[in-house]
Amino acid sequence: MLYDNYAMLTKRELLIRLVKLLKENNLVEGVRYVPAEMRPLGQKNVSCCVHKDRYILRHKIISILGFDLPSDVDVDLVPLSYYAQKSLENKNTKENILSVVHEACNACMQSQYFITNMCRGCEARPCMMNCPKGAISFKGGKAQISQEDCVACGLCQQVCPYHAIIYTPVPCEEACPVKAISKQPDGREFIDKDKCIYCGKCMQACPYGAIMERSKIIDVHKCISSPDKKITAIVAPAIYGQFDASPAQILAAIKKIGFDDVIEVALGAEDTSRNESAELEERMAEGQPFMTTSCCPAYTGWVEKHAPMLKPFVSETRSPMVYAARRVKAADPDMEVVFIGPCLAKRHEGDSVPEVNYVMSFEELGAFMIAYGIEVKKDGEGAELNPEVTKYGRGYAMAGGVRNAIVAAVGDKYTTINIEGLDKKNAAMLKAMAKKPVAQFVEVMACEGGCVNGPCSLAPLTLAKRQMKKALTE
Amino acid sequence: MGKIELKICMGTMCYVMGGAELRAAVDSLPREERERINVSYAPCLGNCNDGGEPPYVQVNGRTIARVSSSNLIQILKEELHNAL
Ligand code: FES
Numbered sequence: 001m002l003y004d005n006y007a008m009l010t011k012r013e014l015l016i017r018l019v020k021l022l023k024e025n026n027l028v029e030g031v032r033y034v035p036a037e038m039r040p041l042g043q044k045n046v047s048c049c050v051h052k053d054r055y056i057l058r059h060k061i062i063s064i065l066g067f068d069l070p071s072d073v074d075v076d077l078v079p080l081s082y083y084a085q086k087s088l089e090n091k092n093t094k095e096n097i098l099s100v101v102h103e104a105c106n107a108c109m110q111s112q113y114f115i116t117n118m119c120r121g122c123e124a125r126p127c128m129m130n131c132p133k134g135a136i137s138f139k140g141g142k143a144q145i146s147q148e149d150c151v152a153c154g155l156c157q158q159v160c161p162y163h164a165i166i167y168t169p170v171p172c173e174e175a176c177p178v179k180a181i182s183k184q185p186d187g188r189e190f191i192d193k194d195k196c197i198y199c200g201k202c203m204q205a206c207p208y209g210a211i212m213e214r215s216k217i218i219d220v221h222k223c224i225s226s227p228d229k230k231i232t233a234i235v236a237p238a239i240y241g242q243f244d245a246s247p248a249q250i251l252a253a254i255k256k257i258g259f260d261d262v263i264e265v266a267l268g269a270e271d272t273s274r275n276e277s278a279e280l281e282e283r284m285a286e287g288q289p290f291m292t293t294s295c296c297p298a299y300t301g302w303v304e305k306h307a308p309m310l311k312p313f314v315s316e317t318r319s320p321m322v323y324a325a326r327r328v329k330a331a332d333p334d335m336e337v338v339f340i341g342p343c344l345a346k347r348h349e350g351d352s353v354p355e356v357n358y359v360m361s362f363e364e365l366g367a368f369m370i371a372y373g374i375e376v377k378k379d380g381e382g383a384e385l386n387p388e389v390t391k392y393g394r395g396y397a398m399a400g401g402v403r404n405a406i407v408a409a410v411g412d413k414y415t416t417i418n419i420e421g422l423d424k425k426n427a428a429m430l431k432a433m434a435k436k437p438v439a440q441f442v443e444v445m446a447c448e449g450g451c452v453n454g455p456c457s458l459a460p461l462t463l464a465k466r467q468m469k470k471a472l473t474e
Numbered sequence: 475m476g477k478i479e480l481k482i483c484m485g486t487m488c489y490v491m492g493g494a495e496l497r498a499a500v501d502s503l504p505r506e507e508r509e510r511i512n513v514s515y516a517p518c519l520g521n522c523n524d525g526g527e528p529p530y531v532q533v534n535g536r537t538i539a540r541v542s543s544s545n546l547i548q549i550l551k552e553e554l555h556n557a558l
Pocket residue numbers: 483484485486487488489517518519520521522523528529530
């Protein structure tokens with residue numbers, strides 16, 4: 001699939017520019033110029049005009065700086081420098097992991113079937129004849145759909161001989177597997193925190209980049225730049241799919257940004273594998289029907305909020321992030337820990353893990369690398385890997401990886417499957433398992449393909465998979 | 475039939491700002507066309523010091539800024555045609 005997404009590139013450019021300003025110690029002064037620098041006069045606009053473009057960027061910056069939008073105050077009365085200053089003083093108030101930047105949200109039309117003017121008003125009128133709800137009538141020789149009666153079955157679209165009927169979706173709503181995002185009366189989208197599992201699908205789907213995640217660049221930069229703070233980066237194994245370089249080079253390059261240490265989360269995955277296989281043996285010995293993994297926070301969030309019948313079967317073993325962070329804190333309690341990964345739901349998981357101070361995305365990491373002039377191959381030379389980490393620990397990044405690790409530990413005496421993605425079909429299958437399990441060990445990852453396809457990745461999936469496989473065989 | 479030299483910048487700036495997608499774009503060309511392109515991957519081409527307009531590629535030595543998958547394909551098709 002060829003898919004260039006400028007909304008995604010805009011977010012990355014914003015991150016890069018803000019980290020650069022942080023590094024130059026010029027955030028408060030410089031931030032106000034970013035919108036105009038990114039959308040100079042005389043260039044093609046993205047929205048209706050250059051002013052709206054800049055205005056949207058301004059709001060996205062406020063969100064990245066750590067303030068919830070929409071807010072109670074009129075943000076246009078407040079200069080960006082004020083937000084920057086507040087954010088540097090740790091007074092950024094953002095609690096929401098995901099928020100909709102309303103200025104960017106296009107308030108897409110309610111999703112519906114819609115008759116275009118390709119309609120010829122033919123005599124056959126299959127749309128009207130086949131509509132099970134009698135929602136289609138003809139006026140002035142053209143078909144029209146009564147939206148009140150339409151149940152969106154799509155039959156009319158299938159039978160129209162002129163392909164005159166289109167479906168206009170709301171991309172974020174279509175992408176959300178749990179119906180957590182929906183329209184308010186004003187047409188703008190709203191995310192229901194009680195339903196959201198932080199899978200990040202809406203964020204990827206929105207063609208306007210209107211859904212922004214909480215950022216930690218300010219906090220992490222502060223730790224890196226201040227001499228009296230120490231910070232260790234624990235990096236998810238999916239990182240090996242992100243760059244065309246060896247795992248050792250990638251880790252060393254990250255360290256060069258200025259972290260005191262860089263640890264593989266795959267090391268924590270070794271702990272997870274050990275505990276998880278012990279737990280599996282135990283549960284099987286007790287006669288339990290099956291057990292599912294617990295390392296994917298979007299999946300455990302989904303069980304919590306949408307599939308409580310599965311709760312007794314989810315393993316209690318903690319995720320690799322937790323074990324990796326505990327190792328760091330055990331060695332040095334004063335060390336701050338930032339988890340860096342491709343995952344949005346980890347930001348949520350991180351909030352409840354005291355050993356993890358910050359969670360950052362690969363996109364934010366990319367911004368740091370650029371601002372600090374890091375070139376992975378060059379800056380990562382001569383590094384070595386921790387021999388304790390095996391290919392099974394690193395394999396957690398790909399769908400099937402946890403299953404492989406468990407089979408390697410306990411042998412193939414239990415039946416196993418792996419499920420990737422929480423689409424309708426998989427969700428139904430999982431829920432049914434509470435009554436009728438299809439395997440004794442069930443690996444679940446909310447992203448198709450596993451963490452290498454996480455919503456905050458840098459490399460497209462085909463490339464990430466190829467690079468990941470190469471890294472695992474090295 | 476002439477060959478085309480395509481150099482894709484794999485410096486961090488270009489890679490993050492869309493260069494990663496370009497690798498896949500070239501591989502999506504039909505085989506007869508793909509075979510006529512020598513693809514190489516370069517470290518930072520040095521255009522991005524002040525931000526610049528990444529991602530950059532070079533087609534037969536000509537530097538092109540702000541490349542997307544679709545305009546890269548278009549440029550390559552033109553060059554392939556000219557080199558026939
Ligand atoms: S990274 Fe491509 S020109 Fe520098």
